[in-house]
Amino acid sequence: MLVDTGSGDRAIERSAQACHRGRSATPCAECAARPVSVCSALAVPELRELEALSQHLTLDKGQALFRQDEPGDAVYNVIEGSLRLTRLLPDGRRHIMGFALPGDFLGLALAERHAVSAEALGPVLTCRFGREDFAALLEAKPHLLRSLHARTGAELMLAQDQMLLLGRRTAEEKVVAFLLGLRNRYARTGRSSVTVELPMGRQDMADHLGLTIETVSRMLTRLDRAHLILIVPGGVRLLDVERLERLAAS
Amino acid sequence: MLVDTGSGDRAIERSAQACHRGRSATPCAECAARPVSVCSALAVPELRELEALSQHLTLDKGQALFRQDEPGDAVYNVIEGSLRLTRLLPDGRRHIMGFALPGDFLGLALAERHAVSAEALGPVLTCRFGREDFAALLEAKPHLLRSLHARTGAELMLAQDQMLLLGRRTAEEKVVAFLLGLRNRYARTGRSSVTVELPMGRQDMADHLGLTIETVSRMLTRLDRAHLILIVPGGVRLLDVERLERLAAS
DNA sequence: ACGAGGCTTTGCGGTGGATCAAGGCCGCTC
């Protein structure tokens, strides 16, 4: 949902040939992500136009959709799976600006160059639009631009929340706020559940919260031992949301 | 330039009667802030319409333009002076999301409620637009909306820079990056100079950088003693920009 | 000129989280 752009680190290689391209059989009207994505701004008849401009694109775990500082020649809508949006400091320090979930739009800022790298946390399905095509569509559909602007504004508010979190919260508050925030995002995109999936690793959480991997791990085990959460494979179960919310001091 | 909204702390009281309202004699075409503000998206003939919708509004040091959580019934363009954009945690911890300078637009997100408080750091002159009026204008002028969206996108990128700064940088890097960033913003709005004005106090800088007032003070004196900057009344003089940029690791 | 209040600087411990260093727990592949 955040801006985009990117250059990765590791052994993550964008292998264009590995990405299956071209529309699959499913039309926009039946897209699972449509109700929660920008596309919801378009009426059903308009979806035909959108469909003509779009390409499906899949990624495997670890592949980069785009890299920091690359020219932003396309924008994407996430349909399935999740990605991490990473920014690198010249000296190698890494920060994760956020995680993109189904329905999130990558390229909100329509910037010349991607400000972050987008790397798949698992199998990912996206809908790709060429930059020119999408700009032309925005030109023709003011309500799409308005919807995009509204999303960008919402993203800006989230970014502010994150700034406050990074600047003024303790390690425990950070971890708890992260879990609750993720839960709320899942709830908004449909499946709400007591169990919060964590598709990212501990290091990713740490790089998102401005902590080290050890601190994140310690805080999680502390919350577990206090019976506020239960650590399960692939995620956590929130046992006492009320008390967690008090801890997050939001 | 950031979002807006607000509820302050201290003895800052919005005294509506203290704000001189109504257009002064100067028309939009001669506005000093026009070249660097959203208004630059409008052609000279269109400025008449803009002018009809706008009201000048002045603030004294410490007065709030709006408060966190207030309904966002207006948007503002800063013409002269500077403001701090503050967000408060329920327990009193404060974070300053940014500082608005001449040319900055407050209310980019067009949100229902202000996300921050905007408080004048000194005498301030703003241009006020009613929310409804401005929305109607956006409806009528797509290029104004596009300009606003571009600004919001740029703001989002800045917010990401700030997140990286808050999450992954040392106290010294934070202070240096802040000084350099402020210098660049001044340069963009016209008057560039070796001397960087600091209209905000040390506590404000601390609350912006996620530090304490003592740490900010210590870093500044350390930079001063290293002859990288010179602390002068009301600001600092940058003595060795090259070395400062290396320190900021940007 | 003087005094008061607010802001800034400086010194001195204290501490939350970083850093360093083992292990432990999978889920692979062979």
Added chain:
DNA sequence: GAGCGGCCTTGATCCACCGCAAAGCCTCGT
């Protein structure tokens, strides 16, 4: 099913920054 590699946890120590306290300094009003 043994061995390997990646991730996660846990413990011990360290240090950058915090928090408190006391001056110092500047501005403003009288």
